[in-house]
Amino acid sequence: MSYFLFRxxxxxxxxxxxxxxxxxxxxxxxxxxxxxxxxxxNATEDAVAALREQLGLNQxxxxxxFSWIGGLLQxxxxxxxxxxxSVGELIGERIWVSxxxxxxxxxxxxxxxxxxxxxAAARRGRASDTAIMAATQFGIAIPNFWFALLxxxxxxxxxxxxxxxxxxxxxxxxxxxxKALALPAIALxxxxxxxxxxxxxxxxxxxxGEDFIRTARAKGLTRSQTLWHHALRNALIPVVTIxxxxxxxxxxGTIIIENVFYLPGLGRLVFQAITQHDLxxxxxxxxxxVASVVLTNFLVDLVYAWIDPRLRKTAQ
Amino acid sequence: MSYHRFPTGLxxxxxxxxxLLSAPALAAKxxxxxxxxxxxxxxxxxxxxxxxxxxxxxANVFEGLTRINENGEVMPALAESWExxxxxxxxxxxxxxxxxxxxxxxxxxxDVKFSLDRARADDSTNAQKGLxxxxxxxxxxxxxxxxxxxSNPAGSFLFNMGWGDAVxxxxxxxxxxxxxxxxxxxxKFSNWAKGSAIEITRNDGYWGxxxxxxxxxxxxxxxxxxxxxALLAGDVDAFANFPAPEALPQLEADPRFAVVQGSTEGETxxxxxxxxxxxxxxxxxxxxxxxxxxxxxxxxxxxxxxTPIGTHFAPHHPAYKAELIDxxxxxxxxxxxxxxxxxxxxxxKATLQLPxxxxxxxxxxxxxxxxxxxxxxxxxxxxxxxxWLEGPFxxxxxxTIVSHTEPLDIGIYANPDYYFKYDSKExxxxxxxxxxxxxxxxRYKLMGEAxxxxxxxxxxxxxxQLAKSGVWNAKIEGLWKNSxxxxxxxxxxxxxx
Numbered sequence: 001m002s003y004f005l006f007r008x009x010x011x012x013x014x015x016x017x018x019x020x021x022x023x024x025x026x027x028x029x030x031x032x033x034x035x036x037x038x039x040x041x042n043a044t045e046d047a048v049a050a051l052r053e054q055l056g057l058n059q060x061x062x063x064x065x066f067s068w069i070g071g072l073l074q075x076x077x078x079x080x081x082x083x084x085x086s087v088g089e090l091i092g093e094r095i096w097v098s099x100x101x102x103x104x105x106x107x108x109x110x111x112x113x114x115x116x117x118x119x120a121a122a123r124r125g126r127a128s129d130t131a132i133m134a135a136t137q138f139g140i141a142i143p144n145f146w147f148a149l150l151x152x153x154x155x156x157x158x159x160x161x162x163x164x165x166x167x168x169x170x171x172x173x174x175x176x177x178x179k180a181l182a183l184p185a186i187a188l189x190x191x192x193x194x195x196x197x198x199x200x201x202x203x204x205x206x207x208x209g210e211d212f213i214r215t216a217r218a219k220g221l222t223r224s225q226t227l228w229h230h231a232l233r234n235a236l237i238p239v240v241t242i243x244x245x246x247x248x249x250x251x252x253g254t255i256i257i258e259n260v261f262y263l264p265g266l267g268r269l270v271f272q273a274i275t276q277h278d279l280x281x282x283x284x285x286x287x288x289x290v291a292s293v294v295l296t297n298f299l300v301d302l303v304y305a306w307i308d309p310r311l312r313k314t315a316q
Numbered sequence: 317m318s319y320h321r322f323p324t325g326l327x328x329x330x331x332x333x334x335x336l337l338s339a340p341a342l343a344a345k346x347x348x349x350x351x352x353x354x355x356x357x358x359x360x361x362x363x364x365x366x367x368x369x370x371x372x373x374x375a376n377v378f379e380g381l382t383r384i385n386e387n388g389e390v391m392p393a394l395a396e397s398w399e400x401x402x403x404x405x406x407x408x409x410x411x412x413x414x415x416x417x418x419x420x421x422x423x424x425x426x427d428v429k430f431s432l433d434r435a436r437a438d439d440s441t442n443a444q445k446g447l448x449x450x451x452x453x454x455x456x457x458x459x460x461x462x463x464x465x466x467s468n469p470a471g472s473f474l475f476n477m478g479w480g481d482a483v484x485x486x487x488x489x490x491x492x493x494x495x496x497x498x499x500x501x502x503x504k505f506s507n508w509a510k511g512s513a514i515e516i517t518r519n520d521g522y523w524g525x526x527x528x529x530x531x532x533x534x535x536x537x538x539x540x541x542x543x544x545x546a547l548l549a550g551d552v553d554a555f556a557n558f559p560a561p562e563a564l565p566q567l568e569a570d571p572r573f574a575v576v577q578g579s580t581e582g583e584t585x586x587x588x589x590x591x592x593x594x595x596x597x598x599x600x601x602x603x604x605x606x607x608x609x610x611x612x613x614x615x616x617x618x619x620x621x622x623t624p625i626g627t628h629f630a631p632h633h634p635a636y637k638a639e640l641i642d643x644x645x646x647x648x649x650x651x652x653x654x655x656x657x658x659x660x661x662x663x664x665k666a667t668l669q670l671p672x673x674x675x676x677x678x679x680x681x682x683x684x685x686x687x688x689x690x691x692x693x694x695x696x697x698x699x700x701x702x703x704w705l706e707g708p709f710x711x712x713x714x715x716t717i718v719s720h721t722e723p724l725d726i727g728i729y730a731n732p733d734y735y736f737k738y739d740s741k742e743x744x745x746x747x748x749x750x751x752x753x754x755x756x757x758x759r760y761k762l763m764g765e766a767x768x769x770x771x772x773x774x775x776x777x778x779x780x781q782l783a784k785s786g787v788w789n790a791k792i793e794g795l796w797k798n799s800x801x802x803x804x805x806x807x808x809x810x811x812x813x
Binding site: 047050153 | 357542
């Protein structure tokens with residue numbers, strides 16, 4: 001088990017290192033001068049030169065890469081070009097919107113999808129199963145930003161239950177904050193739930209056809225006893241795999257959803273930083289997103305090993 | 317009061333508190349939520365070009381010696397009055413007394429000297445450093461008087477001092493203005509929730525008339541569909557620059573809103589490389605001018621929002637020459653003849669680089685299809701702003717489309733190194749004369765001459781003036797219709813009940 005952990009950790013770190021190189025290189029290749037961009041087209045050459053010096057853009061490439069990495073190792077992500085605050089601070093503020101949103105959406109999608117999938121699998125081939133599958137097909141087909149606009153129209157403009165967007169901050173209280181996150185979380189969660197419930201259904205159907213289920217039934221267990229005690233655990237592997245992928249997808253999905261609901265989260269930050277060519281912020285947030293994806297995969301691997309002890313052995 | 321819409325289950329419990337809270341609402345409303353599309357990178361107008369900075373702080377938080385009003389005229393601000401010497405080189409400003417910065421420090425002539433010297437210093441990162449280039453020295457003669465000496469007369473100096481980039485800051489607080497702006501204006505900065513909203517509140521110690529609003533919130537809403545929803549849901553009261561032209565008919569039909577069409581300082585032009593063949597031939601440029609159908613571009617690319625222009629000047633300005641729209645009327649036959657005369661009877665190939673804004677991307681496709689009628693085959697190259705600044709703006713291009721949003725910027729045509737690469741002695745003489753003329757009538761006459769020269773020379777393809785569509789609650793009064801400078805001046809705003 002410890003060898004398994006060690007190998008996983010090592011590949012995690014290597015992936016992150018590779019990611020830093022790619023992120024840095026890609027942003028270097030993008031043509032243009034951030035200083036000129038910030039000062040606009042009528043700025044004089046010496047004002048631009050002064051700003052370049054201030055931003056440290058005149059240092060050689062490798063020096064800048066290593067000072068970035070050196071800073072990263074000490075937990076310093078650098079300073080934003082446009083905002084006069086540190087990247088760490090900016091991310092620290094924004095993550096309290098994006099992370100709760102992604103977790104809320106993930107929880108919501110799981111809470112909806114797993115029971116729906118189980119129900120559909122248990123009633124396979126019947127009318128209710130067909131209806132659920134048709135509904136999930138619909139859920140997959142709808143783009144989340146479009147669904148978000150429909151939600152806003154109904155709940156914010158017509159019914160006026162929630163604001164159309166924006167985020168009052170957690171300091172305004174849990175209830176207003178959750179209210180602001182409700183529609184975005186639903187918009188993110190439902191398409192995901194549609195996918196997840198289909199996966200859960202087909203995984204369960206597959207497991208229900210296995211020999212050991214027949215054996216369990218032959219021993220005299222009822223249908224629901226076999227379902228809960230024997231089938232579910234075995235059907236979880238594909239479900240957890242998809243959930244892991246979905247969490248990464250949710251974090252990326254927040255870029256669009258946060259723009260639709262004008263939420264001050266990481267997605268908005270990275271979007272804004274790209275348009276303003278705020279390199280340290282783009283580097284920092286993209287690295288954070290990469291890290292969270294890599295970390296989620298790592299956690300998913302651990303969960304596999306927990307669900308299925310055989311995986312621990314094969315890993316050795 | 318915007319979060320009192322709970323699901324029905326809680327309605328009973330909240331009935332009492334809601335009833336109590338609505339009582340003060342009977343008095344005239346004195347807060348405003350203004351939607352803005354872009355979040356400012358920081359709040360110091362003297363250290364960045366972003367229009368989003370001025371859209372929050374100009375006239376509200378910071379003031380300069382002069383200020384620009386809704387009609388683009390120069391008005392006194394921190395300078396109560398001024399005198400200009402005979403030779404146009406010496407400006408003596410008489411400052412207002414009893415003015416305090418928001419942190420309680422006094423405003424006097426030393427602050428003016430500090431601000432102007434800081435803006436024109438060698439290490440200054442002022443985005444409009446050119447505004448101060450004529451200044452030779454700034455002298456304090458007494459706490460209420462400042463004498464500015466120019467190296468050569470600059471007719472636009474008083475206008476320049478009204479820009480957001482020329483506001484007066486205090487040495488005690490200047491370094492912190494990016495995060496905590498300290499000015500002399502009728503509002504003071506109170507809070508900035510990054511990515512979300514910026515709040516300013518009434519400055520009770522203001523030297524002038526107190527403003528009607530006790531608080532104003534600038535809520536950042538970058539998405540066009542979200543902007544429409546925020547208005548419809550009542551989350552924001554106003555959008556001075558509404559980003560979704562396609563939603564205007566719907567909002568116009570809604571009696572809750574006033575939709576106000578104004579113009580900006582944004583001359584949208586087909587910038588042309590005048591030093592590069594075949595565009596260096598005036599007949600080619602004239603042929604292009606004869607081919608362009610401005611209204612088709614405005615209708616097709618801008619949902620009909622925009623005013624056609626025939627030169628590089630804002631139509632709302634008194635010196636604008638409207639008749640120049642007909643210098644080269646739409647005439648395909650004539651265009652073909654001119655092109656043949658220039659040696660291109662079959663047309664030619666060229667590139668058209670388009671920066672990200674809609675006016676360029678959508679407008680570019682329409683122009684390319686129009687020019688195809690006379691055989692000019694344009695290859696469309698979409699570019700990001702960064703690439704645009706490195707390429708076209710440095711003179712490496714054939715054609716591009718861009719909106720020039722600086723006010724009264726016709727002077728750029730006198731610089732042969734500017735990316736138009738236009739070198740005309742005649743125009744340069746007019747602009748040189750304009751720079752040393754302070755008399756308003758005489759200045760307008762010279763501005764007219766300059767407009768005529770560049771229109772006749774067909775330096776660029778003159779397309780249209782960017783429109784400013786404002787949408788706000790019909791009960792709000794005092795917001796600007798036009799935007800001669802990029803600003804949301806809230807000093808005259810109040811609710812009508």
